[in-house]
Amino acid sequence: MLLKDLSLIPSEGNSVPTGSLLVIFGATGDLAQRKLIPALYNLLLDKTLPKDFAVLGVSRRQMTDQAFRAQLQDGIKKYSRQALQETTWRQFERHLFYLSGKLDDPTTYKEIKACAEKIEAEFNLKGNRIFYLAIPPTSIVPITQGLEQGGLVQPVAQTLPFSRLIIEKPIGRDLVSAQQINASVGHIFDESQIYRIDHYLGKETVQNLLVLRFANGIFEPLWNSKYIDHVQITVSEEEGVGTRASYYEEAGALRDMIQNHILQLLCLVAMEPPWSLDSDVVRSTRLDVIRSLRPIVGADVNRQTVRAQYSSGIINGKEVPGYRRELGVRPDSTVETYVALRVFIDNWRWAGVPFYIRTGKRMSKRATEISIQFKGIPQVLFNKNLPQPLSPNILSLKVQPNEGFSLQIISKAPGSKVAIHPVEMDFQYGTTYETASPDAYERLLLDVMAGDTTLFMRRDAVEVAWAWVTEILDGWQRYGSKWLPEYTAGSWGPVEADRLIEQDNREWRVL
Secondary structure (H helix, E strand, O other): OOOOOHHHOOOOOOOOOOOEEEEEEOOOOHHHHHHHHHHHHHHHHOOOOOOOEEEEEEEOOOOOHHHHHHHHHHHHHHHOOOOOOHHHHHHHHOOEEEEEOOOOOHHHHHHHHHHHHHHHHHOOOOOOEEEEEOOOHHHHHHHHHHHHHOOOOOOOOOOOOOEEEEEEOOOOOOHHHHHHHHHHHHOOOOHHHEEEEOHHHHOHHHHHHHHHHHOOOOOHHHOOOOOEEEEEEEEEOOOOOHHHHHHHHHHHHHHHHHHHHHHHHHHHHHOOOOOOOOHHHHHHHHHHHHHOEOOOOHHHHHHHEEEEEEEOEEEOOEEEOOHHHOOOOOOOOOOOOEEEEEEEEOOOOOOOOEEEEEEEOOEOOOEEEEEEEEOOOOOOHHHOOOOOOOOOOEEEEEEEOOOEEEEEEEEEOOOOOOOEEEEEEEEEHHHHOOOOOOOHHHHHHHHHHHOOOOOOEOHHHHHHHHHHHHHHHHHHHHHOOOOOOEEEOOEOOOHHHHHHHHOOOOOOOOO
């Protein structure tokens, strides 16, 4: 087998996840039903979940334990990668509990502590607690303060039992708000206790990026400006804003996707070889990439960025409305649903190599891909006297929906004549390995239980990323136009994005 599982590689955290109580704030929301509980259920099926575990869901909605379990069972039926098994479910649901309460009421946290102690006694848990904040950013500070006042946070100097905090993105909406949240949380939890989660870093292909680069001798010598012409990162979504219009009106594509997900993909592609797999070494090496990003400031935003909104169009044979006609969206909204950027990394390895980034909603298909396009060969021999030069070699890393990677090379077609065509050497997890790839949340939840922070965002990385993004936001506010370009729903984006890359004599890949 050419590729190794990163879970077999030693890291800073414990080698074995430790049993604990997972307290989920916002437990009746989509994230818990669609991702978190199915992830735990699949870990149980795969026999990787610690036997000593329990879940306490906390939310405002009044609900009994049994009703909570029934709701989560429906979520597993719909969203789990493995089918519901009645025997396993009956075993699993015994560990699921629910508590209703107002998250701004100190009494709630006293009740959480009493309930947690009762559950821990019943299942012989050791007092290890993980608090998952599946809530809006505005609730992060009040909840962490409530946890402290309720006596639920163990001091970091105490090895066991531990307290760990998982925070979902977005952390703030600009540099100032991110710093305020980080400072407030940092007064209560030590940085080593905080796990800022980005589920993209748990995806199999993303994890495999380090292995692909640093465990194969053929790639790393070529991974620099001498051999690579440019890099494209595409995250396209088929869906519109749906029920998230109120959030999206405050965020937009730049805050929602680029500040976190896409910058982390960029870091893994561009980072230097870390000197060890210690979590802080890997995270510091990723941070160096963000620090090396060339700022896009002032009027440069009009040359280096494109933003747009989707208009009405046809998706899967059905007509869908434009963004400004979506329920909950202001009719004069200037929030972008699409962003394209031309980015440069000003360091020795990547000097002069453009990174083209694009992300958007209501695009032609759901796909996430990183493509590394190598420089063309000289126009001699087989590349001589052709109407168009031979296609370059392209390494494509497919993050979703079909995880894997392919390498485009030039080959001779069978026959007596020399006919040359590009062909792909293709690898897919689903066809090479017998088992389906675990969901990203499965890997990340195990890492939290094991105390491994490698795939999580550190405070300084969040703030450096926000500093870079905030300069773009400021440039848009000062120099951007009031009305945004539009692109038809079901297309690959606006013509302005095509011009952004075509002015460099390049073009977007068709996925």
